[in-house]
Amino acid sequence: MKVYISILLIGLTIVAHAQRSVSGTITNSQNEPLFGVDVFIEELHKGTSTNENGYYELNNLPNNSIKLTVAFIGFETQIKTLNLQQNETVLNFILQEAVFKMDEIIVSTAFNKLQSENVMKVERATAQQLKNKGAATLIEGLSSIAGVSQVSTGIGIGKPVIRGLRGNRVLVYTQGIRLENQQFGDEHGLGIDESSIESVEVIKGPASLLYGSDALGGVLYFNPTKFAEANSFNLNINQSYYANTQGSNTSFGVKQTNDSWKFLVNGARNQHSDYKTGDNERVTNTRFNETIFNTAIGHSNSFISSTLRFNFNNTKVGIPEEIGIQNTHKTPLYPYQDLTNKMVSFNNIFFLPTSKITSTFGYTFNNRKEFELHHEEGEVHAEEEVHPEEELVASLNLDLKTFSYDVKWNLPKSEKVETIIGIQGLNQKNKNFGEEILIPNATTNDFGAFLTSSFDWKQHSLQGGIRFDTRAISSEKHIVLHEDEAHVFEAIDNSFENFSASLGYKTTLFKKITSRFNFASGFKAPNLAELTSNGIHHGSNRFEIGNSALKNEKNFQSDIALEYYSKHFEIFANGFYNHINNYIFINPTGEFEDEYAIYKYTQENANLYGGEFGFHLHPHPLDWLHLQSSFDFIIGKQNNGNYLPLIPAHKLTNTLRAEYDINNWLKNGFTLITVESNFKQKNISEFETATNNYNLVNIGTGGKINISKMSFNINLNINNLFNTSYFSHLSRLKTNGIPNIGRNFITSIKFEI
Template sequence: MKLFIKMIIALAISNLYSQNSIEGVVTEVETNSKLAYVNVYIPHLEKGTSTNDNGGFVINNIPTGTYSIIFSSIGYKTKSIQITIPVNTPIKIQLIPTAIEMESIIVSTPFHKIQRDNVMKVEHKNISDLKTNGAITLADGITNIAGVESVTTGLGIGKPVIRGLSSNRVLVYTQGVRLENQQFGSEHGLGVNDAGIESIEVIKGPASLLYGSDALGGVLYLNPEKFANNNTASGDFGGSYFSNTRGFNTNAGYKSSENNFKFLFRGSLTEHSDYNTKTYRVTNTRFREQDFKAGLGYQKNNFKTELRYNLNNSKLGIPEEIGEQSLNRTPLLPFQSITNHVFSSKSTLFLNHSKLDINLGYIYNDRKEFEDHHHDEHEDDHDEDKHEGEIEELEAALHMKLKTHNYDVKYYLPKLGKFETIVGAQGMNQTNTNYGEEQLIPDATTNDFGVLATSHIHFEKLDIQLGARFDNRNINITSGINKKFNSFNGAFGIKKNIFKNITARLNLATGFRAPNLSELASDGTHEGTNRYEIGNANLKSEQNFQTDLALEFKNEHLEIFVNGFYNSINNYIFLSPNGNIIDDTPVFVYLQNDAKLYGGEFGLHFHPHPLDWLHFESSFETVTGKQNNDTYLPLIPANSISNTVRVEFEERWISKGYAFIKLRSTFDQNNVSGFETNTNGFNLLSAGLGGNVLVFNNELNITISGNNLTNKTYINHLSRLRPDGIFNMGRNITIGLNYYL
């Protein structure tokens, strides 16, 4: 592998192709009028600009090669063209008016950057859109995506669930590298703040072909905010207030691009007290989070690179029972103190009609958990008004440091006829070390290595994507347990436009997940879950096969989608009580059985003509999970349906104005595992409005939203506080202000 990389680098150095420019003009197809402020973007180069008042644009310093260029503007259908550089004549582009929102750029799949060109269906949401719906945290926001839910422990701790699968079965990518932060724990959150994240992409179903182990259930791909366009600079600051928790978040950022260099940074602070229900505050759901993100980019000749860094520090209360009622923000015992560092590097060498991508990452997760029995030993030290720094002096009962190095190398071969092909290698080295007086999982070293090849084949009336991959994982545990896991996986997909406005996608894929360290070797009390967990060194890898069928109808005023899936999992790993008690705590052991999950999503988006400012959106999602003995799997989300009416308007005093009202109905969940209880259904009403106004010649974005406006008392089936009968959050009003410089 090293020899291969050296050969490619040598080839790039010996072939410094000249830099080129492209220019052109964008017009409307019906009137031939020139369009200003159209976004022109080359995803693979991460370079872009906007058209001027005469519809013209110029992009300089483009390496020789073939690239997709995307043209997008509100009110027009997004257009993608492929162009081979150098080009000697100006480009002429015509956009078609449409009431449907412009399509987003997809990053998580390797070939095409607009969803309609992809064989694999990918869901995409902008963070700004999630915030307009009143999302309090990132984990809360992703539940607005059909087929995606969140397992929560209060407000501050949430982890993604994709079609009924969660924890290590869902891989999270941030800054282009896989996020590793002891995510095996059901009370371990994402550890990522939404500040400095531009959008979210969700791959539903096995993505092991692209990402390896732990992508058996899907991928949550977090796209960081883009650098500024060439020779521009911008800044912004703002914040939000949340009435329910008397909490707030603030953030400020700045970015600049000049010549070959570009940089950005953003900092944020979030604090919440215990959330309120109709009758009580839920003790110790308070938390505090600090986040800092920075990036540096450079591009010269046939080489571009970017370095990014994210520091996230959070102190999260772990709720256990209803106790003191206060608005304090300092967590009580027990609580988690977590520091997460993410370093990433993304580089590209552009060769003649081919390219080499090299992504490197280092994640350092420092996790401390402070427990109640510790409090008893330091009774004199504890006081409700004690400052945060003083509580930090307590010795952590659980203290683990997880250090992860990973790499992802992909070579994009020159296009050969109808074939676009990628070959690559990925790997990871990970060490877990204990420093606390207690130990849940032992010290261990994990090494991953995988190789892959995938092709996209273009035919006149359909597209096919296929690929194969081999992976090896070695886990060496200090107790003397050494485990090796190997897996071959493949994927096949086909996309065809059945009729003019109907597109069908069929994807067949296998995936796998090697047992994690906790499942193999845990032996101790997991305080956050009130369980004594015992691992099983004889566990086998989970292996699945999923069939996914997606149908989509789209015209100028109506979108309808229907997705269905069937997911068969061999050797599904799960926790089950064995009836024993250790240290006054019930014992849970890891078992395996074959399982299956099936269901899907249905949705529509309607713009009635000629009322293009009026939008009606509806979506329904369902999933059923069973073991082969017909017992139900735990933590499967209940069926739900969401209906939203939204209006958009432009006035002299406000731009991008909107208002919405939303009703989300969640049904009873009676399909529960043997140690779960049924959950009643509920209806949640939300509403909001907002827009941009000019203040001192700069835009001020104002958002006001309300969630659970009827102050409904309810319990979500994916709440970890459900066994104690603790309600989810009551009514909340969010007011947000963001000022753009």
């Protein structure tokens, strides 16, 4: 921590150039000033909003090229690239009314363009949009995005699935660095809470060109909480209640920003009891508790923009096995996991005369503990077995320390061409301190170098690049005595190399259809569990054996996205075909050890294909009414004809949404009803069970209420309105005959000062 602070202070003492500023007025097409328009410079984490006269001003800007974004609900988003060569620049905007959602800057792709200009199709949702859907957890909210789902164990444990790929095939970025928390395991969550993020971007498809190994299936890119507007102070307090789990979420945030310095701090506490199914039975030990804290400090001048962030997350979550004890206690029973994640990231942008260099350094400490009681034959669990945890030593105790770096140079650009070169890498050490060993002590080193360019002309954009990666994994030998047998973790010293490439083209067909064609290769190096496992994995309730001879997974995906917009109608179609060489999966051998079925990692070529299709109707003159519909499906098969495991069922989602303002006391009001239809999943692997179709109905309403000088946001949601008892195909509890969560009434209120 001291090292990062020292680097920050050194960077901030560099002699600054002359200060730059930009100002102007923003009006509508009738030349009327617009109040509250967001004016933001994404890369500087700096923004403001217009006053009653439509006037805005941003000071202390770099002597360089910047992208200024202007966004306002109900109007088209505009983005201008400015070369600030003068001390003061005046730039006025006239905004045109827009029927559909605001266009937004995409941060997860290379050139930070508006979504409408981007070569890749990227889904984006704000934390507030996910909250409006009444999701109990962040990952549950993400699964409402077409093409995204989750492997879940109750509501406290969920892992993202993008177009049928999960685990280490989906890379998660937060605070600008890779999330490293033993993500190969399905039996613990992400460790990210909505209080620490502003929005999420989803890249569906291989993104190894930008991110290296583990981005074979896609990327979840979490944008951290924004700083306050320039020269302002903000305080917010949020309280949510979840009736099904008798759970609560309490969070707060404080922000302060002036022209040069900015600071924020956020915290949250989540507590949930066991969830209740549609049959009104509580699923024992699905309870969980979560504590979150994050803070950030930033500084910018005409030469450098720096941001230092820290995030802490601790989650205690029960590992469910049955429908047994029926109570509403919130302290997990045995077995349970205690997960702690600490992240520090340090981001700098150096503004050179005609180019810029961006660097992000990160350090992540992840500690994963699992506690369980050992019983003699004939003993049974009892409610009084609730810990204190100090009574037991953790049976599983893994420390994972990761240092990562990411340096990019945006070369001097012409009017039509932008080019970026960069390097990325990490050093990772895994150590065991528990009674049992799941994966051995090991060291991993990654290094990657890439080049990517974008060429824009008229209504066309062409973007491509190439990348080389290398990964080295070395582990220690372990001998674990278990009853009368010894399980040996043989030492490995493996290295993996790969070239990745991508090419994308965006154009407008027939002057009406926005079209994107992308072709990309990706790869995933085998992880420690796949290479070295040799023992009982209690979280999965099986004996797992690794395979040190595993090769890189390599894939090639073609992706076509077509979108048609008119003033009151939008329709889209996204299709993909994904071929994967050496797809790694775990398969039962038919043998048993210690009464546990033995599973072994193996490889087979595989293919996945499918897509997302839908429309958005905004009928005239009913400007307040929206009808949205989407359908997504995925087929995953091995080359031998067998289906891949844990492929989501086909899903149809229909939403009717009304948006309105009522005088001055209710702003941004909404009421919605969503019908989610999940189809029967019978395309299953040989050790899976099929799941039946089911329908879920969710309703919600909310908005910003102004009373006198006080204002607050309120949300009311009922999920699974008819208390349907159902089995999600990606639920890890369905093999035990345990349904998913039943009706859940959720209320949330947020005060801002």
